[in-house]
Amino acid sequence: MVNLSKPTDSLASAVCAGHRAAIGKALSLVEGDSVAASRFCQEITGYTGQATVIGLTGPAGCGKSTLINAAIAHLRRQGLQVAVAAVDPSSTITGGAILGDRLRMTDHAQDAGVFIRSLSSRGHLGGLTRHIHRMVDVFDAAGFDVVMVETVGTGQNEQEITQITDARIVVCTGGQGDDIQALKAGILEIADVLVVNKADLIPAKTTIEQLRSSLALRQSGNRKVPVIATNALSGEGIDEMLTAANTAAQGRNSTRADRRHARIRELLAQSSAELVKGKVLGDESGLITTLCDQIAMGQRSIKDCATDFLHELSS
Numbered sequence: 001m002v003n004l005s006k007p008t009d010s011l012a013s014a015v016c017a018g019h020r021a022a023i024g025k026a027l028s029l030v031e032g033d034s035v036a037a038s039r040f041c042q043e044i045t046g047y048t049g050q051a052t053v054i055g056l057t058g059p060a061g062c063g064k065s066t067l068i069n070a071a072i073a074h075l076r077r078q079g080l081q082v083a084v085a086a087v088d089p090s091s092t093i094t095g096g097a098i099l100g101d102r103l104r105m106t107d108h109a110q111d112a113g114v115f116i117r118s119l120s121s122r123g124h125l126g127g128l129t130r131h132i133h134r135m136v137d138v139f140d141a142a143g144f145d146v147v148m149v150e151t152v153g154t155g156q157n158e159q160e161i162t163q164i165t166d167a168r169i170v171v172c173t174g175g176q177g178d179d180i181q182a183l184k185a186g187i188l189e190i191a192d193v194l195v196v197n198k199a200d201l202i203p204a205k206t207t208i209e210q211l212r213s214s215l216a217l218r219q220s221g222n223r224k225v226p227v228i229a230t231n232a233l234s235g236e237g238i239d240e241m242l243t244a245a246n247t248a249a250q251g252r253n254s255t256r257a258d259r260r261h262a263r264i265r266e267l268l269a270q271s272s273a274e275l276v277k278g279k280v281l282g283d284e285s286g287l288i289t290t291l292c293d294q295i296a297m298g299q300r301s302i303k304d305c306a307t308d309f310l311h312e313l314s315s
């Protein structure tokens with residue numbers, strides 16, 4: 001979707017022109033739930049859809065932030081601009097330390113090609129912030145080629161990650177039986193690429209074999225998930241990891257705009273459910289008491305009564 005007219009809003013124009021201060025301001029704006037935030041997102045919608053959005057998820061401490069650091073260095077060497085949204089207050093992404101080692105002549109604090117934002121998950125059940133898809137859009141509109149999203153794999157936010165990203169890298173470390181068990185319980189299913197990190201510390205061979213056989217049992221059709229050993233500190237395997245993620249992103253058969261729509265629908269459903277719950281619990285009209293009595297006496301089903309109540313609300 002290409003919008004040829006310039007955004008009328010000055011913040012949106014500044015973001016689309018890639019101004020750092022504007023990007024920071026916009027990120028704070030869209031984290032909120034205001035009408036201004038929604039309007040702003042509408043303004044930039046026509047400028048999104050170009051970035052490749054890669055999610056990294058896995059247990060705490062497996063090396064996601066370190067892998068992202070290595071990925072930033074790698075992508076910068078290819079001349080690509082990289083933004084990171086880390087939904088982990090303890091994130092160790094620097095965007096500078098590793099880059100600094102490799103590209104000493106550049107002052108990366110000033111590097112307009114890298115933007116890193118750490119977010120607290122603010123208790124949102126999925127482990128992602130509610131509006132992370134909007135933050136991804138801000139980075140996308142600002143012209144970043146690659147947006148990386150770091151999340152701790154909770155086993156609950158898989159669907160959310162799927163809707164936000166073009167490709168998902170699931171990270172674990174070798175030799176941790178429990179970790180692999182945990183991965184099997186849901187996270188494995190969303191992986192486009194599996195990474196066994198810290199291959200320098202723990203030989204990855206056995207884990208890779210276990211994961212491959214576990215995947216073989218689960219995979220349907222032609223979907224083949226590559227399993228890659230990495231050492232995030234030395235950068236070994238990073239090229240392979242990014243290439244595999246890129247291939248997965250290109251192979252997607254739904255656009256991010258479609259997935260964003262599905263995501264908004266889900267948020268709307270959640271929010272509506274919360275509002276109705278509040279109305280039921282706070283009802284003082286006597287209707288709910290009557291309905292509760294009818295259910296308690298076995299005269300009517302809960303679903304029947306809920307339907308009645310919704311009718312009453314909309315009339």
Ligand SMILES: Nc1nc2c(ncn2[C@@H]2O[C@H](COP(=O)(O)OP(=O)(O)O)[C@@H](O)[C@H]2O)c(=O)[nH]1
Nearest residue numbers: 060061062063064065066092197198231232233
């Ligand atoms: N030896 C080794 N250590 C690593 C590797 N990747 C990460 N680490 C270390 O593991 C610790 C946790 O890494 P971090 O990236 O913060 O993990 P996260 O919680 O998944 O983001 C840090 O001390 C890293 O330096 C690796 O490939 N090899």
Ligand SMILES: [Mg+2]
Nearest residue numbers: 065088091092
């Ligand atoms: Mg981290």
